[in-house]
Amino acid sequence: MSEPRSAPTVLAIVLGRRLAALREAAGFTAAQAAKRLRIAQTTVTRMEKCETSLKYATVKTLLEVYEVNEDEIEEFLSLVDQASTPGWWQTFRDVLPTWFGVHVSLEDAATEIDNYEPAVVPGLFQTPGYVRAVLERAMPRMTPDVLERRVRLRTARQELLTRSNPTPPQIWAVMDETVFRRPAGTSEVMASQIEHLLELTQCPHVTLQVCPFSAGLHSGAFGPFTIFRFDIPELPDVVCTDSLSRASYGEDKEETALARSALEEIGGRALSKEDTKSFLWGIRKELYS
Numbered sequence: 001m002s003e004p005r006s007a008p009t010v011l012a013i014v015l016g017r018r019l020a021a022l023r024e025a026a027g028f029t030a031a032q033a034a035k036r037l038r039i040a041q042t043t044v045t046r047m048e049k050c051e052t053s054l055k056y057a058t059v060k061t062l063l064e065v066y067e068v069n070e071d072e073i074e075e076f077l078s079l080v081d082q083a084s085t086p087g088w089w090q091t092f093r094d095v096l097p098t099w100f101g102v103h104v105s106l107e108d109a110a111t112e113i114d115n116y117e118p119a120v121v122p123g124l125f126q127t128p129g130y131v132r133a134v135l136e137r138a139m140p141r142m143t144p145d146v147l148e149r150r151v152r153l154r155t156a157r158q159e160l161l162t163r164s165n166p167t168p169p170q171i172w173a174v175m176d177e178t179v180f181r182r183p184a185g186t187s188e189v190m191a192s193q194i195e196h197l198l199e200l201t202q203c204p205h206v207t208l209q210v211c212p213f214s215a216g217l218h219s220g221a222f223g224p225f226t227i228f229r230f231d232i233p234e235l236p237d238v239v240c241t242d243s244l245s246r247a248s249y250g251e252d253k254e255e256t257a258l259a260r261s262a263l264e265e266i267g268g269r270a271l272s273k274e275d276t277k278s279f280l281w282g283i284r285k286e287l288y289s
Contacts, residue, residue, distance in 0.1 A: 008050045008102070010109035010235065012083040015076070017234045019062065020048035026066035036065050054080050092153040095146055099247050103226075103240055104157060106249075110169050112229035116220045116263055118176040120184065121193060124158055125173065125200060125208075130193040131155070133185030161203070172207045174266050176221070180210070180283045191287045194280050201277055210276045215269035219262040227259050 008016075023033055023044075030048070034041040037058065046052040047059070059080055063073045089096055089104045096104070107113060107124075115122050120134055131151045135142060142150070161168055183190045200206050211218070226240045237256040240249050250256065271279055 008105060009083055009085075009087050010105055010230070010232070011079065012054060013050045013105075014232055014234045015054060015079055015083055016048045016050040018076070019054075019059065021234075022063065022066045022068060023048070028066065033062060033065060037061055054083060056080055056084075088156065089153070092149065092156070095149045095153060097245075100242075102249060103242070103247060106228045106238055106240070107157065107169075108160060109230060109232075110228040111231045112170045112172075112227075114172045114227040114229075114260070114263055115225070116174045116266055117179060117224045118221060119178055119182070119224070121175065121179055121197070122173050123154055124161065124171065125197060126154060126158075127189075127193050127196050128155060129189040130184055133189055137184070161200075161206070168205045170205050170207075172209075172263075172267070174209045174211055174220075174263065174270050177210055177212045180280075187287045191284060194284045194287070198277065198280050198284070201273065201280075207273060208276055209267055209270040209273065210279050211266055211270040212279070215266075218266050218269055220266045225259055225262075227256065227263065 023030065028036075030044045031041045034044045037044075039058070043052075043058070044062070047054055056077060060073065060077055063076060068076070087105055087108065089101060089108075093101070113124075120126075121130060123131075126134070128151050131154045132147065135147055135150055161171075180190075180194070184193075197208060201208055211220075223241060223243075226242075228238045228240070230237075236251045236253070237260075238249055238251050239256045239259040240247055242248075270276070
């Protein structure tokens with residue numbers, strides 16, 4: 001069996017888009033470019049969509065066909081070399097589905113992450129005990145070894161919260177009250193999780209809000225979603241909606257605008273940052289009462 005392919009880095013995604021833009025600027029269709037190189041059209045389109053790795057020799061020949069000047073070709077190819085370096089998540093590919101690997105790649109490169117969660121604490125904020133409790137219920141047939149690998153993966157993702165270079169992304173997370181009224185694990189697990197959330201409210205780049213039951217039905221009540229934003233011209237906002245076994249990623253402007261509008265509505269109905277702290281302290285006291 002071949003090894004599972006790791007999710008592409010954001011740099012690889014960007015280079016694929018640039019390759020497509022250069023082809024279009026040169027007046028070639030994907031079929032015409034493929035014919036010049038005597039390769040399958042799917043090879044060209046899959047590289048542009050980052051569905052396969054960027055082959056150095058193929059990219060070089062394509063750029064020459066597109067009559068890109070030598071300096072630009074050299075710069076592009078140096079970036080191809082960088083993009084071929086696996087992301088840190090590659091070491092977890094044995095327990096990381098490709099569909100979620102894309103999520104981790106986007107998360108790692110984003111400058112802003114906005115998230116709504118109706119049922120669980122967002123993954124970037126979960127304590128190890130909480131992660132275990134969630135995974136044991138979501139995937140009850142998981143072996144202990146795989147479970148621990150997944151716990152380590154999730155905690156590794158959280159390193160972006162404290163990194164210094166590049167700076168951590170700005171994160172806005174809104175959680176439904178259900179997250180706290182339907183506990184994951186024991187009261188000790190939940191108490192530890194809430195203490196961690198209270199610590200995170202002190203981080204200048206993290207904004208947490210809880211949307212109470214009293215807010216009523218709102219546009220985000222039908223499932224979780226995350227919006228990624230980047231300081232990269234070639235990469236627009238991306239919205240991710242996920243379920244237990246798959247995720248979809250969209251960058252259509254109407255789709256991302258709809259998601260942002262929904263999150264703003266939820267945030268408007270949610271408790272303020274200070275009231276969220278008070279709510280969390282109240283839940284914390286309940287767990288020890």
